[in-house]
Amino acid sequence: MPNEMSRDTIQHSLLHHNVLIVWRPEYNLGIPIIDEQHRGIVTTINSFHYAMQHKHGESMLHPVIAMVKEYTHIHFEVEENFLKYCEFPDLENHIVMHNELRHELTKIGGKSLMNQNPYQFMDFLKKWWIDHICEKDRVFHEYLLKIERKK
Numbered sequence: 001m002p003n004e005m006s007r008d009t010i011q012h013s014l015l016h017h018n019v020l021i022v023w024r025p026e027y028n029l030g031i032p033i034i035d036e037q038h039r040g041i042v043t044t045i046n047s048f049h050y051a052m053q054h055k056h057g058e059s060m061l062h063p064v065i066a067m068v069k070e071y072t073h074i075h076f077e078v079e080e081n082f083l084k085y086c087e088f089p090d091l092e093n094h095i096v097m098h099n100e101l102r103h104e105l106t107k108i109g110g111k112s113l114m115n116q117n118p119y120q121f122m123d124f125l126k127k128w129w130i131d132h133i134c135e136k137d138r139v140f141h142e143y144l145l146k147i148e149r150k151k
C-alpha cells in the first residue's frame with residue numbers, strides 16, 4: 001500500500017538519520033550563553049550536513065554561509081566580552097584565533113559562486129568545531145574551575 005510505504009520511508013529516515021555531531025554533556029563549558037551558542041553552531045553543522053546528504057548542499061550553501069557569518073560575529077563578541085570580564089589571561093591569543101576564523105570566513109564568503117562548494121565549507125565548519133570549540137574554547141572551563149577553587 002502506498003501510504004504504508006511512505007510511512008515506512010519516513011520512519012526509516014527518522015530512525016536512521018545520521019547526525020554528524022551528537023551533543024554530549026561534556027561539551028558544556030559551564031557558561032550558559034556560550035554553551036547555548038555552541039549548541040547553535042552544532043545544530044547549524046548538523047542541518048547543513050543533512051541538507052548535503054539530501055542533495056540540497058548547493059542551494060543551502062549561501063544562506064548557511066551568511067548565517068554562520070552573522071552568528072560568528074555575535075558569538076565571538078560574547079565570548080571575548082566574557083573573557084575580558086573574568087580576566088582570562090590568554091585573552092589576546094584567543095582574540096587572534098577568532099580573528100583568523102573571521103578572516104577565513106570573510107574569504108570564503110567573498111568567493112564567487114563558481115569557486116565555492118559545500119564540501120569545502122563543511123570542512124571549515126568541522127575544523128572550527130574540532131580545533132577551536134572542542135579544544136581552544138575548552139580552556140575556559142578549566143580556567144573557571146581554577147577561579148572557583150581559589151574562592
Ligand SMILES: [Fe+2]
Nearest residue numbers: 038079133137
Ligand atoms: Fe566559542
Ligand SMILES: [Fe+2]
Nearest residue numbers: 079132136137
Ligand atoms: Fe573561542
